[in-house]
Amino acid sequence: MLKNSNKNVGISSYHNPAGGLDALTAAAKAMHDQKIIIRDIISLFKINQPKGFDCPGCAWPDSHPTSSFEFCENGIKAVSWEATSKRATPEFFAKNTIKELWQWSSFRLENEGRLTHPMKYDIVTDTYKKITWEKAIFEIASKLNQYSNPDSVEFYASGRTSNEAAFLWQLFAREYGTNNFPDCSNMCHEPTSVGLPPSIGVGKGTITLEDFNHCDLVICIGHNPGTNHPRMLGTLRQVSKRGAIILAINPLKERGLESFASPKHPIEMLSLNYTLLASKYYKIRIGGDAALLKGIMKCLISMHDQSVNTGKANVINEKFINQHTKGFKELKTDLEKTSWKTLEDISGLKYKDIEEITHIYAASKRTIICYGMGITQHRNGTYNIQQIVNLLLLGGNIGKKGAGICPLRGHSNVQGNRTVGITEKPSKEFLKKLETIFKFKPPYKHGHGVVDAIKSMITGQSKALLCLGGNLAEAMSDQLLTFQAIRKLDLVVHIATKLNRSHLVLGKDNYLLPVLGRTEIDIQASGEQKITVEDSMSMVHSSQGVLKQASTWLKSEPAVIASLAKTTLLNTKINWDQMVNNYNVIRNFIEAVFPAFKDFNTRIQTAGGFCLYNSAANRIWLTPSGKANFIVMPNANLEELSILTKDNLLLTTIRSHDQYNTTIYGLNDRYRGISGRRDILFISWEEAKKQGVYAGDKVNIIALDSKGARTVRRMDNLIIVIYNMIAGCVATYYPEANIMISLEDYDKVSKTPAYKSIPIVMEKCK
Ligand SMILES: Nc1nc2c(c(=O)[nH]1)N[C@H]1C(S)=C(S)[C@@H](COP(=O)(O)OP(=O)(O)OC[C@H]3O[C@@H](n4cnc5c(=O)[nH]c(N)nc54)[C@H](O)[C@@H]3O)O[C@H]1N2
Numbered sequence: 094m095l096k097n098s099n100k101n102v103g104i105s106s107y108h109n110p111a112g113g114l115d116a117l118t119a120a121a122k123a124m125h126d127q128k129i130i131i132r133d134i135i136s137l138f139k140i141n142q143p144k145g146f147d148c149p150g151c152a153w154p155d156s157h158p159t160s161s162f163e164f165c166e167n168g169i170k171a172v173s174w175e176a177t178s179k180r181a182t183p184e185f186f187a188k189n190t191i192k193e194l195w196q197w198s199s200f201r202l203e204n205e206g207r208l209t210h211p212m213k214y215d216i217v218t219d220t221y222k223k224i225t226w227e228k229a230i231f232e233i234a235s236k237l238n239q240y241s242n243p244d245s246v247e248f249y250a251s252g253r254t255s256n257e258a259a260f261l262w263q264l265f266a267r268e269y270g271t272n273n274f275p276d277c278s279n280m281c282h283e284p285t286s287v288g289l290p291p292s293i294g295v296g297k298g299t300i301t302l303e304d305f306n307h308c309d310l311v312i313c314i315g316h317n318p319g320t321n322h323p324r325m326l327g328t329l330r331q332v333s334k335r336g337a338i339i340l341a342i343n344p345l346k347e348r349g350l351e352s353f354a355s356p357k358h359p360i361e362m363l364s365l366n367y368t369l370l371a372s373k374y375y376k377i378r379i380g381g382d383a384a385l386l387k388g389i390m391k392c393l394i395s396m397h398d399q400s401v402n403t404g405k406a407n408v409i410n411e412k413f414i415n416q417h418t419k420g421f422k423e424l425k426t427d428l429e430k431t432s433w434k435t436l437e438d439i440s441g442l443k444y445k446d447i448e449e450i451t452h453i454y455a456a457s458k459r460t461i462i463c464y465g466m467g468i469t470q471h472r473n474g475t476y477n478i479q480q481i482v483n484l485l486l487l488g489g490n491i492g493k494k495g496a497g498i499c500p501l502r503g504h505s506n507v508q509g510n511r512t513v514g515i516t517e518k519p520s521k522e523f524l525k526k527l528e529t530i531f532k533f534k535p536p537y538k539h540g541h542g543v544v545d546a547i548k549s550m551i552t553g554q555s556k557a558l559l560c561l562g563g564n565l566a567e568a569m570s571d572q573l574l575t576f577q578a579i580r581k582l583d584l585v586v587h588i589a590t591k592l593n594r595s596h597l598v599l600g601k602d603n604y605l606l607p608v609l610g611r612t613e614i615d616i617q618a619s620g621e622q623k624i625t626v627e628d629s630m631s632m633v634h635s636s637q638g639v640l641k642q643a644s645t646w647l648k649s650e651p652a653v654i655a656s657l658a659k660t661t662l663l664n665t666k667i668n669w670d671q672m673v674n675n676y677n678v679i680r681n682f683i684e685a686v687f688p689a690f691k692d693f694n695t696r697i698q699t700a701g702g703f704c705l706y707n708s709a710a711n712r713i714w715l716t717p718s719g720k721a722n723f724i725v726m727p728n729a730n731l732e733e734l735s736i737l738t739k740d741n742l743l744l745t746t747i748r749s750h751d752q753y754n755t756t757i758y759g760l761n762d763r764y765r766g767i768s769g770r771r772d773i774l775f776i777s778w779e780e781a782k783k784q785g786v787y788a789g790d791k792v793n794i795i796a797l798d799s800k801g802a803r804t805v806r807r808m809d810n811l812i813i814v815i816y817n818m819i820a821g822c823v824a825t826y827y828p829e830a831n832i833m834i835s836l837e838d839y840d841k842v843s844k845t846p847a848y849k850s851i852p853i854v855m856e857k858c859k
């Protein structure tokens with residue numbers, strides 16, 4: 094029997110649309126589980142409102158002007174998880190050794206609640222012990238001053254931090270003397286940041302929310318908005334209601350892409366009427382996106398040639414191509430020599446599907462392409478993105494109303510962190526600006542991203558890791574090697590809100606520094622402070638906490654960074670106190686370094702904030718050629734993965750509906766019909782039959798190396814769930830699956846780990 098068995102796995106098909114009553118119920122449960130008090134619930138209703146705090150969930154923009162409460166189940170979960178009344182106190186740490194805590198699940202660790210005191214690891218008792226802020230900062234600073242080479246320190250950052258804290262973080266690290274900024278972006282949208290500039294001259298998306306009101310077609314490729322950007326469903330709903338077309342391209346059928354009932358629209362919710370989102374859904378082979386995109390372009394150009402030869406209208410936008418682009422001839426030649434068989438085999442789609450998509454694209458005058466981790470986290474992530482741009486350029490779909498490229502960023506301020514200087518590859522102009530304004534000589538040598546940081550720890554070159562948030566050890570590829578690397582360090586410091594696995598991966602000296610979250614009131618010498626964030630569409634706006642702070646010992650992120658900086662940098666010329674006393678001063682400095690932030694403090698007074706200038710959106714191409722460039726992806730790159738996995742399976746790693754990255758809220762994945770567990774392997778009916786496995790069976794999966802040989806990386810006892818997805822591919826949850834990915838398996842250009850295309854074999858447990 095190949096039907097899923099409820100008894101074994103707690104799974105069932107989910108028939109309701111995404112959103113709706115179930116979303117309200119899940120949000121209420123999250124608040125209840127985190128013991129959020131009623132008074133605080135009221136303050137939740139300020140999320141993404143003009144005077145409240147920015148939702149610490151995703152980076153989807155707010156509808157503008159913000160008039161009503163933008164409900165989002167996963168936003169409520171993110172807030173509840175931060176605003177929880179649970180506390181991980183010194184007494185808790187005294188009772189639990191690190192050895193014991195190591196056995197705890199990630200869910201249980203974070204579920205202990207907010208960190209309350211600065212803590213230092215004590216090897217004698219194997220516990221974290223309370224330490225004063227002064228002592229912790231002094232000891233860390235003394236250690237940092239012992240290293241002769243500043244490049245032996247790694248300054249990690251995660252994208253939840255504000256522009257203000259991120260700016261101070263990079264300033265501290267650069268005055269200290271390094272560009273080592275391993276960052277969550279390196280694991281996320283780095284292929285966007287490095288892939289878009291050679292194509293269109295900016296490393297960001299080119300659209301605003303308003304463009305969704307004017308497009309004819311939205312292509313959603315490699316992202317799952319129902320779970321990861323739920324507020325986007327409201328936008329897609331409007332697009333669909335307007336009669337515009339939405340195409341979904343994903344190896345798995347995702348409920349949130351198929352249909353949506355808005356919790357903001359009670360009638361739709363109660364009657365369980367819902368909006369059909371995707372007009373068409375194409376199940377693509379994992380890693381097959383570039384082949385599909387090349388296929389669409391090949392078909393489009395051949396349709397164009399035929400049309401023009403028979404005296405009919407243009408299919409591609411020749412005028413735009415001639416005026417604005419370079420490299421069309423090379424692209425066309427490459428596409429002509431690429432066979433349909435190759436494109437079909439790699440994409441897993443038939444010619445007729447590719448032709449169908451091409452017709453829809455050709456008929457659309459204004460197309461937006463949205464993408465996420467299904468595109469970036471591959472060996473050819475950067476090329477994938479450049480193929481999306483190529484397709485858009487063929488239709489003249491960049492820099493006009495209702496059209497453009499829309500990378501769905503991850504963390505709520507990951508884009509902002511990059512904008513204000515968290516990058517291991519800073520430009521000379523930016524460093525010069527720092528030098529002029531702050532009167533110190535920043536390092537010009539490029540630093541480490543995550544892969545190089547881990548490598549440098551392994552060789553012993555790196556001695557210290559300072560983390561501004563996040564959970565690097567668990568989020569990184571090759572988890573076991575990453576743990577080993579961190580355990581070699583002399584100093585590990587975490588600036589964090591809640592306990593996670595990274596805090597248990599110990600070096601010689603270890604500190605936990607607890608900070609305020611975005612939901613909390615932040616009072617400094619000049620009074621209550623605001624911070625700012627930048628969303629996926631370059632809108633910068635302010636956020637002000639409204640909740641009482643979780644513990645009186647907490648400090649704000651800017652305050653911790655400033656005290657670390659002024660204690661470490663004995664000859665600093667920067668007035669760190671002045672900046673912390675009033676964050677307006679930090680923003681004035683951001684404006685001085687980055688002119689795009691002109692009148693920063695004034696412009697954030699407006700509800701909804703302001704949009705940073707985007708040259709590509711204005712058809713100004715800041716590339717060396719002065720044009721937008723078609724970038725050819727060689728077929729050797731296209732075929733690499735399919736050669737490797739011809740007779741094997743490809744594994745992708747996904748998020749459940751009940752997690753925020755490594756933060757696990759619960760064990761349910763409602764839209765995929767899973768409850769109560771995460772040790773699951775999703776597989777299609779067809780593939781299960783081929784492999785001789787049944788729903789509820791236990792299997793082991795073993796990762797293969799680049800020559801197709803078995804490695805030691807494996808996951809045992811996963812439970813088979815039959816799922817509506819493409820054959821030849823399987824899926825399981827991140828971060829558990831991170832042990833399966835080699836540190837060497839990454840996109841060659843951006844060095845983003847290939848989390849989403851892991852060649853494996855599967856064997857049935859005896
Ligand atoms: N609630 C919640 N919100 C979040 C997050 C969270 O964990 N929880 N994380 C935040 C962060 S940091 C990020 S980066 C974003 C992530 O948001 P997404 O980009 O949506 O992230 P994923 O869940 O990793 O997977 C994306 C989708 O890609 C599909 N996919 C997998 N492999 C392929 C492929 O080869 N090709 C194609 N076309 N599709 C593929 C998967 O089936 C899945 O539907 O969300 C942000 N928002």
Ligand SMILES: Nc1nc2c(c(=O)[nH]1)N[C@H]1C(S)=C(S)[C@@H](COP(=O)(O)OP(=O)(O)OC[C@H]3O[C@@H](n4cnc5c(=O)[nH]c(N)nc54)[C@H](O)[C@@H]3O)O[C@H]1N2
Nearest residue numbers: 251277281562563564568588589591593746754755827848
């Ligand atoms: N296999 C696989 N691996 C992946 C991915 C995948 O799809 N598959 N996705 C990758 C992606 S896209 C990303 S972005 C990374 C995520 O990598 P990270 O950003 O490093 O991880 P998070 O899980 O988001 O970090 C959660 C922790 O951040 C801390 N935190 C939360 N809020 C705050 C705050 O306001 N301030 C401070 N200082 N700390 C805070 C808490 O201690 C919490 O435990 O993982 C990557 N890893």
Ligand SMILES: [Mo]
Nearest residue numbers: 281282503504
């Ligand atoms: Mo991300």
